[in-house]
Amino acid sequence: PRETSLWCCNHVSWLDIVALGAVGDFVFVSKSEVSNWPLVGWLARAAGTVFLQRGAGNSSTVSETLATRLRTGQSVVIFPEGTTSDGLSVKPMFPRLFGAAISSATPVQPVALRFSERGSLSLLAPFIGDDTFLAHLMRILKQAEGFDVDIRLLPLINPRKLDRRSLAHATRAIIQSGLNEQLDCRFPITGSASMPAADDPHTYRNGMISRADTQLKSLYPQ
Numbered sequence: 001p002r003e004t005s006l007w008c009c010n011h012v013s014w015l016d017i018v019a020l021g022a023v024g025d026f027v028f029v030s031k032s033e034v035s036n037w038p039l040v041g042w043l044a045r046a047a048g049t050v051f052l053q054r055g056a057g058n059s060s061t062v063s064e065t066l067a068t069r070l071r072t073g074q075s076v077v078i079f080p081e082g083t084t085s086d087g088l089s090v091k092p093m094f095p096r097l098f099g100a101a102i103s104s105a106t107p108v109q110p111v112a113l114r115f116s117e118r119g120s121l122s123l124l125a126p127f128i129g130d131d132t133f134l135a136h137l138m139r140i141l142k143q144a145e146g147f148d149v150d151i152r153l154l155p156l157i158n159p160r161k162l163d164r165r166s167l168a169h170a171t172r173a174i175i176q177s178g179l180n181e182q183l184d185c186r187f188p189i190t191g192s193a194s195m196p197a198a199d200d201p202h203t204y205r206n207g208m209i210s211r212a213d214t215q216l217k218s219l220y221p222q
Contacts (some may be wrong), residue, residue, distance in 0.1 A: 004073050004188045005109040005156065006066070006101040010179065011079035012087045013127035014040055015140070016021035016113055019149045020077055025123045027069050029062065029097065037133050050076075074111075075146045075162055076100065080168060086115060086126045088183070095164035102159045102167065110171050112155040112178030115147050121183065154178045 007026065009016060017028055017040070028044065032053040035041045044051075052062050066076050080093035101108050116124035125147055127136050154174050161165055 001109060001153065001156065003107070004070055004075050005107045006070060007075060007077040007100075007109045007111055008080055008093070008098075008175070009077065009111040009113055010087070010090050010175050011084045012080050012113055012115060013084060013125050013136075014133065015115065015125055015127070015147075015149075016079065017044065017077075019113065019151060020111075024075065027066070028076055029066065029076065029078045032070040043097065044103070048219060057113065060099075062098045063097050063103075066097065067104040070100060070104040070106040070108070080171070082129050084126060084127060086120060090172050090179065093168040093172045095168040097173070098164045102164065103178065105160070108157040108159060108167065108171055110151040110157065110178065111152060112150075112175050112182060113149045113153075114150040114182045116150065117143075117145065117147060119148075150182055152178050152182060180201070 007019065007020070014034070014037070017030070018030070020026065021028075021043075028049045029052055030044055030049050031126070032051040034044055035051050037044075037191070046221055050062055050065055066078070071075055078097050080095075080097055081091040082094050087153065098108070101105070103221055115122040117124065124139060124143055127133075154177075157167065
C-alpha cells in the first residue's frame, strides 16, 4: 500500500526487520535490547528505530511518538505480540501501541510473515526461547540454502470507532487467518476464548476489510 499505515506483524525473529526493511522505508519499534546487538543494533539505530524498554512504563510515550510519525506520512512497523513465536500462531497482542493508529486516524495494515525452507515451515528461522542472538546468527549463516520469506499484506483496518483493545483483537484475528492460509492448514488462536463474543464483526470492517469477513464472523459471533 502506498498510503501511510501502521504495519502490525506477527513476530518470528529478528529476521523480520531485515525482511520488512527490504520492502519499504519504515520506522520500526523494537525492544531496547536490540540496540546493543552486533550489526543489527547498528542498523536499527541508523534506520531511526524507536526502542521500547519493557517494564519501564514508557509505552504511552512511544505511542505518542509513533502517532507523530504517522501524521507526517511515515509508515510505522510494530510487533504487538511483544515477543517472538514459532510462526504457527499469533500470541495475544498488547493494545497500547494501537493507540497511535487511533489518535492519528491512520489505517492498520495487518501483515502475516512466514519463513520457509524448501516449501516447509522453517524451524531454524524462529528466534525463540533462551536462544542468544550470536548463536542464532551463526546457525542462520550456516544455512547455505537460505530461506523463503512470505510477506502477506492483509486487508486494511479502519481504526475509526474502535478502541485499542478491539483493534488489537481484530488485527490478531486477521493475521492468524492469513497464517492459516499460508500454511494451508488450520491452527486455532491460543486464548481465543478471552476475545469478545458479542461485538458485530462488521464493526471491525468499516468498509475496508473484505476477505477476512468469514474468519471474523466465526471469531466474533453475533
